[in-house]
């Protein structure tokens with residue numbers, strides 16, 4: 001499902017801000033997300049991480065500029081100026097009565113034409129669904145899938161678009177250990193092939209074991225560091241303060257010991 005060579009883009013954010021009502025959600029963010037890297041966006045609850053991802057995707061009325069620098073190998077057609085982006089939004093409570101089946105969802109996601117043109121899924125999609133054990137659930141409403149099944153469906157749909165950039169908002173939510181391992185292995189293959197990933201993730205162990213760069217967002221960008229440096233500093237600061245190491249029990253925390261707001 002993943003090509004052996006992917007030309008991931010870099011992203012340049014210049015003075016990106018977003019105010020809704022009286023609330024400043026994003027404040028003058030300048031930064032570069034380098035190509036082919038696995039970027040982790042961390043920060044406290046309500047700090048603006050999901051908003052930042054939506055803003056990168058052009059879904060908010062922000063100010064400032066966001067440039068996705070597509071290498072020419074990533075462009076999808078002769079006249080195209082951009083490559084493909086796969087997006088997984090944050091898992092939200094879902095209206096189970098919504099009359100959309102897994103098949104409809106896939107057809108709508110993968111086709112630019114009305115879905116009644118073609119009701120049959122391509123072989124590649126069927127194989128991918130078999131792989132994530134959803135082939136026998138094609139006619140189920142998506143609202144009736146479990147959280148983990150829905151997350152697997154979202155990731156598979158995102159990967160089927162042949163993306164070179166993945167924007168992921170807590171993609172492990174709802175997955176059991178096996179589901180997490182499978183997702184991480186898929187993402188690792190995408191990363192090793194050269195794809196760019198920007199991911200919000202609360203589990204610090206996942207970030208520590210897989211990501212290259214860490215961005216701490218609390219409305220503004222408080223810090224950007226290599227993941228190695230970030231975790232070394234976090235561990236030594238905690239050892240100094242409390243005599244403990246960064247351990248799995250700390251891995252779900254949203255507080256960085258070095259950052260005081």
Ligand SMILES: Nc1ncnc2c1ncn2[C@@H]1O[C@H](COP(=O)(O)OP(=O)(O)OP(=O)(O)O)[C@@H](O)[C@H]1O
Pocket residue numbers: 020023025043044045046047048049050051052
């Ligand atoms: N459309 C909107 N209108 C008004 N406020 C919003 C809107 N979207 C988000 N917010 C507010 O912006 C702030 C940042 O929200 P966001 O979801 O980006 O945070 P987050 O860092 O992803 O949080 P979490 O870790 O809890 O998922 C929150 O206070 C939220 O209530």
